[in-house]
Amino acid sequence: MKAIQIVQAGEIKTVDIPKPSISPNEVLLKIKYAGFCGSDLNTYSGKNPMVKLPVIPGHEIGAVIEATGDGVPAHLKAGVSCTVNPYTACGNCPSCRNGRPNACQFNQTLGIQRNGAMCEYISLPWNRVIADSAISPKDFCLVEPMSVGFHAVNRGEVSDLDTVAVIGCGMIGAGAVVRASIRGAKVIAIDIDDAKLSLSKRLGADFTVNSRTENVHERLQEITGNCGPDVIIEAVGAPPTYQMAINEVAFTGRVVCIGYAKTEIAFETKYFVQKELDIRGSRNAMPEDFRAVMEYLKRGTCPKEDLVSGIYPPDRARDALEMWKANPGQVFRLLIEF
Numbered sequence: 001m002k003a004i005q006i007v008q009a010g011e012i013k014t015v016d017i018p019k020p021s022i023s024p025n026e027v028l029l030k031i032k033y034a035g036f037c038g039s040d041l042n043t044y045s046g047k048n049p050m051v052k053l054p055v056i057p058g059h060e061i062g063a064v065i066e067a068t069g070d071g072v073p074a075h076l077k078a079g080v081s082c083t084v085n086p087y088t089a090c091g092n093c094p095s096c097r098n099g100r101p102n103a104c105q106f107n108q109t110l111g112i113q114r115n116g117a118m119c120e121y122i123s124l125p126w127n128r129v130i131a132d133s134a135i136s137p138k139d140f141c142l143v144e145p146m147s148v149g150f151h152a153v154n155r156g157e158v159s160d161l162d163t164v165a166v167i168g169c170g171m172i173g174a175g176a177v178v179r180a181s182i183r184g185a186k187v188i189a190i191d192i193d194d195a196k197l198s199l200s201k202r203l204g205a206d207f208t209v210n211s212r213t214e215n216v217h218e219r220l221q222e223i224t225g226n227c228g229p230d231v232i233i234e235a236v237g238a239p240p241t242y243q244m245a246i247n248e249v250a251f252t253g254r255v256v257c258i259g260y261a262k263t264e265i266a267f268e269t270k271y272f273v274q275k276e277l278d279i280r281g282s283r284n285a286m287p288e289d290f291r292a293v294m295e296y297l298k299r300g301t302c303p304k305e306d307l308v309s310g311i312y313p314p315d316r317a318r319d320a321l322e323m324w325k326a327n328p329g330q331v332f333r334l335l336i337e338f
Helices: 038-045 143-155 171-182 194-203 216-224 239-248 270-274 287-299 314-326
Strands: 002-008 011-016 026-036 060-068 081-084 121-125 129-131 163-167 186-191 207-210 231-234 254-257 278-281 308-312 333-337
Touching: 002 038, 002 314, 011 314, 026 081, 026 314, 038 314, 060 143, 081 143, 129 287, 143 171, 143 231, 143 254, 143 287, 163 171, 163 216, 163 239, 171 186, 171 194, 171 231, 171 287, 186 194, 186 216, 194 207, 207 216, 216 239, 231 239, 239 254, 239 270, 308 314, 314 333
Parallel strands: 163 186, 163 231, 186 207, 231 254, 254 278, 308 333
Antiparallel strands: 002 011, 026 060, 026 121, 026 333, 060 081, 081 129
């Protein structure tokens, strides 16, 4: 069967690999769409320290159940559309023992530490499969990346009493905007791209700030009555945006960090103490975050087509990544269609 493989930095190709079989308690999935994530772009660009090369990418999955092995629950049946929880959990590390398997110390995410789903078929244990016939395989590709933003809002304990600023309104930041809005918070979207800010308004943001053309501090003070946002979610992973989050969050506020910075960052650490800040990491997502995204998509209010920046066949995977590499600010998600 056909699969896409990132061999090394700058080299991606289509390869033939055996079609998988299924064992008891496993499900065979026919992959319809698989999305390229920012981690895949970093792998292709040689900037992903966690990847094990060569690797088949793909952990944003839209599929249809092809067949099931013995012992698989009846609700998972052939023909039903689905996605996959792409993370593993060891069950024994501190994260797992504390009920947070999304941050498992020994996690292996599909397409990064182990081969992913950018291929025609994949077999997995049935408990990794999330099925719902009301969601199309194409829309299922949006679930995992949006769930990461949903999880960040959970980590920030956002309520309807909060003002929340989301720095970086790509796909994951868009998920944070949606979830914070659903929870009734006042939402401020911050980005350097007006198109992303416009879409953020459609996703539920009450205010937008272009950090390239506007004074972020003055705008946030204006919006919040000189208090600063109660919660700031950092979804970029760059020194200036990390520093912005610490500097601009309200006293006793919460800063939630999603983005991986590529370099060390210098902070005004006095703010950690003076503001008595809660600074929290947010990694991957929990099953309830997946379910929450699915319920949101089924409402029919999400501008789904605007979240997909392009659909490519497998033999044009390199073109997709090169386009994203050349236009990093203009891409939400790129899908490979099998």
